[in-house]
Structures are given as C-alpha cells and as structure tokens.
Amino acid sequence: MLRDITFGQYYEGRSVVHKTDPRVKILLLILIIVFIFIAENAFSLGFAAVMIIITAIISRVPFGMYLKNMKAILPVLIFTGIINLFYGDGGKVLLSFWKLSVTTDGVYRAIFMAVRITMLIFVSSALTYTTTPNDLTDAIESLLSPLKFIGLKSAVHTLAMMMTIALRFIPTLIEEAEKIMNAQKARGADLENGRLKERVKALIPVLIPLLISSVRRAYELAEAMECRCYNGGEGRTRMKQMHMSARDFWALAFAISVCGGIITLNIFF
Amino acid sequence: MDEVMSNIIEVKNVTYEYTDEENRFTAVKDLSLDIERGSFTVILGHNGSGKSTLAKMLNGLNKPTRGDVFVDGINTKAEETEIEVKRKVGMVFQNPDNQIIASIVEEDVAFGPENLGIPPLEIRRRVDNALEAVDMSDFKKSTPHHLSGGQKQRIAIAGMIAMEPECLVLDEPTAMLDPKGRAEIISTLLRLNREKGMTVVLITHYMEEAENADRVIVMNDGEIIADDKPKVIFSDVKMLKDVGLDVPQTAELLYKLKSNGFKVDTHALSIKEAAEQIIKALGTSYTDSEEK
Known part of the structure; x- marks a missing residue:
C-alpha cells in the first residue's frame, strides 16, 4: 500500500479531466478554491457545489474514491464546524451556556464552512486523481518558469529536479526502511510495543542505517547524473512538451463561467 | 588528422592515488591500455584490484593522478570537453536503483538526451530506439520501481544508449542481480556489440561473463597481469587462482x-x-x- 505512494492518488483513466493540461488544472483549482470562499449565499455556494459534482462525474473516477478522501478529513470537518457554531454574532440565540452561545447565524456559518471544506477536498481530489505526480511536477515547473525573469531560473529547475528525485526515491526508501526494520526485528528489536518513549528509542537503530544508506545513494546518484551529462537546467530540453489544446480552453471557459455564475448569484440573492 | 582512430580509448601510463590526511593508497599503478573501436573487452579482477577506479577514469569521472586518458583523442583532464567525453563514453554502475532518476521508464531514458539539449522529437526517436535495443519497449510507461533488477539495469543501459555514446563502460552491472538478470544483461551487451557495433568494456568478477568477449584483461593490485583472448586466459588456471578469481x-x-x-x-x-x-x-x- 505504502509502496504505491509514487502514484499518489492517481486513478488511471482517459476522461476529459485526465486529458486536460495539468497546468490548466492547477490554475483552475486555485481559481475555484478562491471562488468557493467568495460564494457567500446558499445559491452561489449550491451552484458551485453542483458544478464541482459535475466535474467529479465527468472525471469518471468512482464516487466512492472521493468519499474515501472525505473520511480522512472528517475530524477536521467536525472540529471546524463546532468552532464555527460559536462564531455567529447575530440572529436568534438557540443555546447558551457559560460565555458561549449558539445562534442561527452560527449554525449557518458552521454549515457553510463544512460545505466549503467538503468542496475543497472534492476539487483537489479531482486534480490528484486525474494527474500523475510527474505531470504535476512538470506543471509546477512550467507555471513557476516566469520566476526566471527575476533571476530565479536555476531555483525553479532545482526545485523541479528535487521533486522528481524525491518522487522517484520514496518507494525505494520505503522498501529499504522495511528491510532494515525486518533486519532489526530479526535481531530481537521490538518496534511495536512499549511506551512512546521506548518506541521512539527503538526506531533509532532503524533511522541511522537508513540515513547512512540514503547519503550513499545520493552520492551514487550524483555520479550517475554526472555520467548522464547533467549540468543543471542550462541548455536542457524536455522530451515531453506540454501543449494547450482546444480542450484546455473549454475547461478554462467552463471554470470562468462557473466563477461568473457565483458572482451573479452572490449579487442577486 | 582526419582519419578515424582505431582506438576509442587510450590509457597512457596512468596512476591513480586515493589520499586522505594520513593514508595514501595507489589504486592503479602506471597502467596503459587501448580499447579498440567495436571490441568487447572484459576486465576481470577481485575486489580492490583497481578495476572500478580504472572504469571511472575511462569517462573522466576520476582524473588520473599521473598519466593521461584519451577518449577519441580528447584528454579527459580538459575541463571544457568534460561533457563531450561523458557523452562518448557511457557508464553503467552496479546498483540500478541509484542510477534511475525519473519515475517513468521513458522519462528516465530521456534524461541524458535532455541534458544534451537535443530537440524533443529527436529525443523521442532516441528513447524509442534505445528501449528497443535493450528489448524493453513494452515497459516504456512503467514505473522502474515495479521492474526486476535485470530490467532496471537494462533501463540504465538504455539511458546511456539514448545519448548515442561510442563506447559503453559497465562497472559490475550484474553484481546485484540474480542469475536470470545477469544472463539478460550479458546477452543484451553481446547483442549491442555484435549488431550495433557498440564498443563494450565490461568490468566484472564473474568469470563466465567473459566467455564471449574478444579480449579479457585481468587486473590485480592496480596492474594488468594478463591481457589475451578468453580461451588463453581461462586455461591459465594457476594465474587466475593466484589473483583470487573463481575459475x-x-x-x-x-x-x-x-x-x-x-x-x-x-x-x-x-x-x-x-x-x-x-x-x-x-x-x-x-x-x-x-x-x-
């Protein structure tokens, strides 16, 4: 389970959402998130919710997958909901004890916040389910590329290279950690029982060999990269070119009309 | 000088010393060696014979302490041609895991050509050819992590071939593989050599991998102690045993x-x-x- 982390949440598919340029998807995600918070009444928020559900449906990722992500975030959802209950400063008082009171306004706030967070999870899942981590990395590099005009050119490339290598080595290091843990267990180490302090202590003989081997790996990888003529981002080309296609402009148009709809509903209701 | 030199690599009186505060260790001692274009050379030696140090000198990763190494006539010591030398002599190491950079096979193979600044379409062509050459075309969209050791090592070789080098140097590429993986690598190398005319320098301590080579060099204590055809080398059982190799x-x-x-x-x-x-x-x- 842990080993497939490189593919993160990616759910293989060929839907329109999968095929949209990852750069466009990231930008749209940011846009939609902003507008989820701009939506201020039930109509505009409801409209946004419907649109997000439509996106989720056309992504052809099973609905259960989205709900699975919701389950993980449930405690946060409940917590923010409860906090917001007490934040209302108007409306009828429904319940009051000590210095706290729950008002109708507070109930609205709580519901709104819960719905917003739910939508947030839905849209960001829609991105991670339909985009491989590699594409995400490339998209981030491409989106950050304007930074090179303010003298951060090598920084952008370095960041992207670091992300690529990190993604590549996560499963390798997990496998290594498992091997070391098994080796230590075979020598009688108890990694599962005992109090927190004892368990942390028991992890040291796992972490030190892992660290040493990671440093050695890094050294060998650097040599291999040197042998493959790596010389930083300067003069480097990419095999995969990202192209905006008509599909991406449609996605953009769709998102902008959703935003327009939210503003309109905000004004008229 | 327009004529094509028959030797792709020329090692001339090379010595390599590792030094730290107290110790000085000479790994390679006044060694000379020519690698002929299109040949399949195996360098045999037990651990500590200096064979890996020599390998890293062949593409300029290690610079000789004394003496010179020439790749296609270029001295590996010259800094401005360092990339050129590394492009001409591809290097594959022991652990395939530590040579693979990207999480998708074809993107990893593209890494070298991308560094050389080759146009995208040409990279695509080279990547497809390289994967074809190591018989891994079916895996181009796979994650290296899910492949076997032999397959990963073939990807590492493809990554080198995609740079279109003139010579491949492999430093114990089979040491971490199971017998099946080892056989895969050796047959891939033989095919590259026989069919594509790739010059191959294979460094190993597995004697049987030298069987099909054109030439076998035996190293011990940083020196070449034998250099001949495999049959001649293998019949000298006493010498092989003296340097600690399995016959x-x-x-x-x-x-x-x-x-x-x-x-x-x-x-x-x-x-x-x-x-x-x-x-x-x-x-x-x-x-x-x-x-x-």
Missing part, C-alpha cells in the same frame, strides 16, 4: 586432468568442448591401456 568449472576440471597426465586441451571453454576433450583423452588412455 570456470570446465577450465578447472581440464586443468586438473592435465596436471595428472591426461592429454587434454585446456583451451576448451564450453561444457560441450570440455566434454569432447575428456572423451578424447579417455579414449586414448583407454586404448593405451588395452594395448598393454
């Missing part, structure tokens, strides 16, 4: 038979050849004893 079982058997007075030719390498030699030897001694 192929056929060679050892023939060697023992010969030293006990049987008339066998110790140059026989394959099991079949060895068997024929033994039958012949037994036949003669059998008829000999009958006559008595």
Whole structure:
C-alpha cells in the first residue's frame, strides 16, 4: 500500500479531466478554491457545489474514491464546524451556556464552512486523481518558469529536479526502511510495543542505517547524473512538451463561467 | 588528422592515488591500455584490484593522478570537453536503483538526451530506439520501481544508449542481480556489440561473463597481469587462482586432468568442448591401456 505512494492518488483513466493540461488544472483549482470562499449565499455556494459534482462525474473516477478522501478529513470537518457554531454574532440565540452561545447565524456559518471544506477536498481530489505526480511536477515547473525573469531560473529547475528525485526515491526508501526494520526485528528489536518513549528509542537503530544508506545513494546518484551529462537546467530540453489544446480552453471557459455564475448569484440573492 | 582512430580509448601510463590526511593508497599503478573501436573487452579482477577506479577514469569521472586518458583523442583532464567525453563514453554502475532518476521508464531514458539539449522529437526517436535495443519497449510507461533488477539495469543501459555514446563502460552491472538478470544483461551487451557495433568494456568478477568477449584483461593490485583472448586466459588456471578469481568449472576440471597426465586441451571453454576433450583423452588412455 505504502509502496504505491509514487502514484499518489492517481486513478488511471482517459476522461476529459485526465486529458486536460495539468497546468490548466492547477490554475483552475486555485481559481475555484478562491471562488468557493467568495460564494457567500446558499445559491452561489449550491451552484458551485453542483458544478464541482459535475466535474467529479465527468472525471469518471468512482464516487466512492472521493468519499474515501472525505473520511480522512472528517475530524477536521467536525472540529471546524463546532468552532464555527460559536462564531455567529447575530440572529436568534438557540443555546447558551457559560460565555458561549449558539445562534442561527452560527449554525449557518458552521454549515457553510463544512460545505466549503467538503468542496475543497472534492476539487483537489479531482486534480490528484486525474494527474500523475510527474505531470504535476512538470506543471509546477512550467507555471513557476516566469520566476526566471527575476533571476530565479536555476531555483525553479532545482526545485523541479528535487521533486522528481524525491518522487522517484520514496518507494525505494520505503522498501529499504522495511528491510532494515525486518533486519532489526530479526535481531530481537521490538518496534511495536512499549511506551512512546521506548518506541521512539527503538526506531533509532532503524533511522541511522537508513540515513547512512540514503547519503550513499545520493552520492551514487550524483555520479550517475554526472555520467548522464547533467549540468543543471542550462541548455536542457524536455522530451515531453506540454501543449494547450482546444480542450484546455473549454475547461478554462467552463471554470470562468462557473466563477461568473457565483458572482451573479452572490449579487442577486 | 582526419582519419578515424582505431582506438576509442587510450590509457597512457596512468596512476591513480586515493589520499586522505594520513593514508595514501595507489589504486592503479602506471597502467596503459587501448580499447579498440567495436571490441568487447572484459576486465576481470577481485575486489580492490583497481578495476572500478580504472572504469571511472575511462569517462573522466576520476582524473588520473599521473598519466593521461584519451577518449577519441580528447584528454579527459580538459575541463571544457568534460561533457563531450561523458557523452562518448557511457557508464553503467552496479546498483540500478541509484542510477534511475525519473519515475517513468521513458522519462528516465530521456534524461541524458535532455541534458544534451537535443530537440524533443529527436529525443523521442532516441528513447524509442534505445528501449528497443535493450528489448524493453513494452515497459516504456512503467514505473522502474515495479521492474526486476535485470530490467532496471537494462533501463540504465538504455539511458546511456539514448545519448548515442561510442563506447559503453559497465562497472559490475550484474553484481546485484540474480542469475536470470545477469544472463539478460550479458546477452543484451553481446547483442549491442555484435549488431550495433557498440564498443563494450565490461568490468566484472564473474568469470563466465567473459566467455564471449574478444579480449579479457585481468587486473590485480592496480596492474594488468594478463591481457589475451578468453580461451588463453581461462586455461591459465594457476594465474587466475593466484589473483583470487573463481575459475570456470570446465577450465578447472581440464586443468586438473592435465596436471595428472591426461592429454587434454585446456583451451576448451564450453561444457560441450570440455566434454569432447575428456572423451578424447579417455579414449586414448583407454586404448593405451588395452594395448598393454
């Protein structure tokens, strides 16, 4: 389970959402998130919710997958909901004890916040389910590329290279950690029982060999990269070119009309 | 000088020393060696014989302490041609995991050509060709992590081929692989050499991997102690044992038979050849004893 982390949440598919340029998807995600918070009444928020559900449906990722992500975030959802209950400063008082009171306004706030967070999870899942981590990395590099005009050119490339290598080595290091843990267990180490302090202590003989081997790996990888003529981002080309296609402009148009709809509903209701 | 040199790599009186505060260790001692274009050379030696140090000098990763290494006429010490040298001499290491950079096979193979600034379409062509050459085309969209050791090592080789080098140097590429993976790598290398004319320098301590080479070099203590065709090298069982190498079982058997007075030719390498030699030897001694 842990080993497939490189593919993160990616759910293989060929839907329109999968095929949209990852750069466009990231930008749209940011846009939609902003507008989820701009939506201020039930109509505009409801409209946004419907649109997000439509996106989720056309992504052809099973609905259960989205709900699975919701389950993980449930405690946060409940917590923010409860906090917001007490934040209302108007409306009828429904319940009051000590210095706290729950008002109708507070109930609205709580519901709104819960719905917003739910939508947030839905849209960001829609991105991670339909985009491989590699594409995400490339998209981030491409989106950050304007930074090179303010003298951060090598920084952008370095960041992207670091992300690529990190993604590549996560499963390798997990496998290594498992091997070391098994080796230590075979020598009688108890990694599962005992109090927190004892368990942390028991992890040291796992972490030190892992660290040493990671440093050695890094050294060998650097040599291999040197042998493959790596010389930083300067003069480097990419095999995969990202192209905006008509599909991406449609996605953009769709998102902008959703935003327009939210503003309109905000004004008229 | 327009003529194409027949040697892709020339090593001239090279010495390499590792130094730290207290110790000085000479890994390679005044060694000279030429690698001919299109040849398949195997360098044999046990651990610490200096073979890995020598390998890293062949593409300029290590710079000789004394002496010079020339790749296609370029001195590896010249800084401005460092990339050029590394492009001409591709290097594959022992652990495939530590050579693969990207999480998708084809993107990893593209890494070298991307560094060279080759146009995208040309990279695509090279990546497809390289994967074809190592017989891994079916895996181009796979994650290296899910592949076997032999497959990963073939990806590492493809990553080098995609840079279109003139020579491949492999530093114990099979040391971490199972027998199946080892066989895959050796047959891939032989095919590259025979069909594509790729110059191959294979560094190993597995004797049987040298069987099909054009030339075998045996290293010990930073020096070349033997340099000949595989059959000649393998028949010198005493020398091989002296430097701590495992002798192929056929060679050892023939060697023992010969030293006990049987008339066998110790140059026989394959099991079949060895068997024929033994039958012949037994036949003669059998008829000999009958006559008595």
